[in-house]
Amino acid sequence: MNAAVRSQPADLLEQANRAANRAANGAADSDAGGDGEAESDATSLPLLAEPPLFSAFATPAGPTASPTGWQPWKVNRNKTPTRYSLAEVDQRTVLHAEADGSASGLYVPLEQRDPGTLRWMWKTRDVIRVADNAVSHREDAPLRIFVAFDGDRSTLSLKDQLMYEMARITTGREMPYATLMYIWGGKRPVGSVLNNPHTDRVRMIIVDSGTRHTNEWRCHERDLRADYRKAFGADPGKILAVGLMTDTDNTKSRAEAWYGDIALD
Secondary structure, three states: OOOOEEEEEHHHHHHHHHHHHHHHOOOOOOOOOOOOOOOOOOOOOOOOOOOOEEEOOOOOOOOOOOOOOOEEEEOOOOOOOOEEEEEEEOOEEEEEEEEEOOEEEEEEEEEEEOOOEEEEEEEEOOOOOOOOOOOHHHOOEOOEEEEEEOOOHHHOOHHHHHHHHHHHHHHOOOOOOEEEEEEEEOOOOOOOEEEOOOOOOEEEEEEEEOOOOOOOOEEEEEEHHHHHHHHHOOOOOOEEEEEEEEEOOOOOOEEEEEEOOEEEO
C-alpha cells in the first residue's frame, strides 16, 4: 500500500468481525474486498482479524469499570482527569471518555516493539470548534491516539533535556524520546502535521477534523514508519507504548467520545 493511511466508515467493522470469525473457523471469506488506498471504497477492512489486538477493551468476563492492561497517564498533577470507563455501544465493548475541562489519558507499555501498522476505530459526539492544536491555550482534542518511541536522548538539545526533566518532576514519569499523535482536530484539514506548541518532540497528524463525521464510527489504518518520517524527518526507533487521550483543559470545554480496540502489527 503506497498511502500511509486508509480510513473507512465503521459500518465495515461488522463485515470485518464476521470475516475474522469465519477465518478462525477455517471458512472462506467470500465477502472480502480488495486492498484500498486512502479513503478507499473497499468492502471490508480486516481491522480486527489480523494481527491480534495488543490490548482489547472487551474481555471474556465482560466489561469492567476500567480496561485491563491499560495504565493511567497524567498530563499534570494539577489537571482534572478525564473519566474513562468501559461501555457497551453498537453491540461491542468500547472505551467511553468524558472530559469536562480535564486532561488525562491511558496507555499500554510495550516491550520495544518495531514500528508497523496501527489500526483503530473511534467516534466522538463533540468537536471542539475553538481548538487549534498548534496554539498552546487551544490545544485540545476529543480523540487522540499516541505512540511513544525510543531514541538517543543524548542528541536532544539542552532546551529539550531541561523540558524532559521538568516533565519528569511535574508528572512523575519519564518522557519518551519522541511521540507521534493522531488526533481529531477542530478546524485544520485532515493530513496536517503539527508540532506540539510546548515541545517539538511531540508531533500530531490530523486524521479526522470538524463535524462532518461526528457520531459515526471512523476506522483508521496508519503506517507508523511512514508517518514518523513525515512528522520527524527521520527513521523511528522502537515503540515504547501506545495510548489515548481525550482532553478539554485548555479550552475549558466538554467532550464525549468512544475508542474501539486498537491493533498493532
